[in-house]
Amino acid sequence: MSEQSDSSNVDAALAAPALDWLSESAARELAAYLLEREPDEVRADLNRTAERLNRIRERLLLLVEPPPTAPPDETRLAELEQTVSSLEQQLDERTAQFEKTNEEHVAERVRLIEERQAADTRVAELETELSEARQTVDRLQAKSDSFAAALVDRGPAPEELADEIAEAEAQYTIAGVIEMARDRCERVVMPEAALREIDALDADEKAADWARELWKALRALNAYAEESEYFQGGFWEWCEHSNGDHNLWPATPKKLAMSESDAVMNSGPLRRTRRFLVSSDVEPSGYLHMQAHLKIAEGGGQHIPRLFFHDDSSGKTGAVHIGFIGPHRLVPNTQS
Numbered sequence: 136m137s138e139q140s141d142s143s144n145v146d147a148a149l150a151a152p153a154l155d156w157l158s159e160s161a162a163r164e165l166a167a168y169l170l171e172r173e174p175d176e177v178r179a180d181l182n183r184t185a186e187r188l189n190r191i192r193e194r195l196l197l198l199v200e201p202p203p204t205a206p207p208d209e210t211r212l213a214e215l216e217q218t219v220s221s222l223e224q225q226l227d228e229r230t231a232q233f234e235k236t237n238e239e240h241v242a243e244r245v246r247l248i249e250e251r252q253a254a255d256t257r258v259a260e261l262e263t264e265l266s267e268a269r270q271t272v273d274r275l276q277a278k279s280d281s282f283a284a285a286l287v288d289r290g291p292a293p294e295e296l297a298d299e300i301a302e303a304e305a306q307y308t309i310a311g312v313i314e315m316a317r318d319r320c321e322r323v324v325m326p327e328a329a330l331r332e333i334d335a336l337d338a339d340e341k342a343a344d345w346a347r348e349l350w351k352a353l354r355a356l357n358a359y360a361e362e363s364e365y366f367q368g369g370f371w372e373w374c375e376h377s378n379g380d381h382n383l384w385p386a387t388p389k390k391l392a393m394s395e396s397d398a399v400m401n402s403g404p405l406r407r408t409r410r411f412l413v414s415s416d417v418e419p420s421g422y423l424h425m426q427a428h429l430k431i432a433e434g435g436g437q438h439i440p441r442l443f444f445h446d447d448s449s450g451k452t453g454a455v456h457i458g459f460i461g462p463h464r465l466v467p468n469t470q471s
Contacts, residue, residue, distance in 0.1 A: 322356075
């Protein structure tokens with residue numbers, strides 16, 4: 136094989152990779168490459184490629200250097216110069232393509248940033264609208280509460296007026312209130328055995344005041360029993376949280392006791408005075424010790440009324456059972 140043939144083979148071996156690099160398949164790879172790389176990375180790769188091309192060119196030039204005794208092959212040198220020029224042209228085209236793609240990427244980023252800023256602005260506007268809506272709801276709630284309070288101040292509702300009329304018909308006697316409660320308070324069970332010395336209480340000069348308080352107490356117990364399935368807690372808690380209810384009974388030690396002292400319950404005679412008749416649906420024996428009681432009148436007098444009850448509003452009967460209505464002296468305590 137001649138020396139010129141060896142040189143041609145070497146030249147072809149060097150030029151073939153460069154031509155393959157410029158093929159259509161390489162162009163698709165270039166597009167994917169540009170999408171995956173940051174602009175600074177692509178610029179660095181282009182610089183490295185340019186340096187490699189220069190080295191290839193230098194090596195090609197060395198190959199066409201004639202031996203000391205042979206004249207230079209001008210034709211071969213011209214061919215190599217043309218190949219290098221073509222490679223440089225392709226490099227310029229790829230650089231231009233990169234710059235165009237980079238500009239598109241920059242434009243897309245700008246668009247996304249603008250959309251994010253617009254979204255942030257809209258979120259801030261919606262948060263402001265939500266805050267204003269909440270303030271409006273609070274104002275409307277305050278107005279509603281004010282209107283409700285005004286309606287209460289105006290006077291009783293129609294059903295309350297009916298109760299007041301019934302009270303007047305009962306002439307504020309304890310006996311009359313008891314009959315009225317049996318008719319109107321469906322969730323209060325009041326057996327005849329629970330009523331003790333009612334005539335003696337009605338004979339007192341304060342009987343009318345006691346009758347009003349007793350009617351209030353019975354209405355409160357009935358209202359509590361009606362609401363117990365929707366309310367968490369006992370009668371004391373209901374009284375505490377039923378602000379504004381016309382059936383409210385004061386949740387204070389002077390007006391309500393939910394239990395007796397240990398001294399009372401540990402005393403046989405005192406404990407027995409608190410054993411009252413009750414429905415067998417509540418207690419099969421028909422009797423139950425009751426501690427919870429309403430103080431119809433304040434003070435320590437032995438003749439003032441007391442009302443003892445058992446709460447079965449969440450039980451089988453769904454009612455409040457009255458065990459005793461009568462004078463305090465019949466249910467004495469350690470101070471009596």
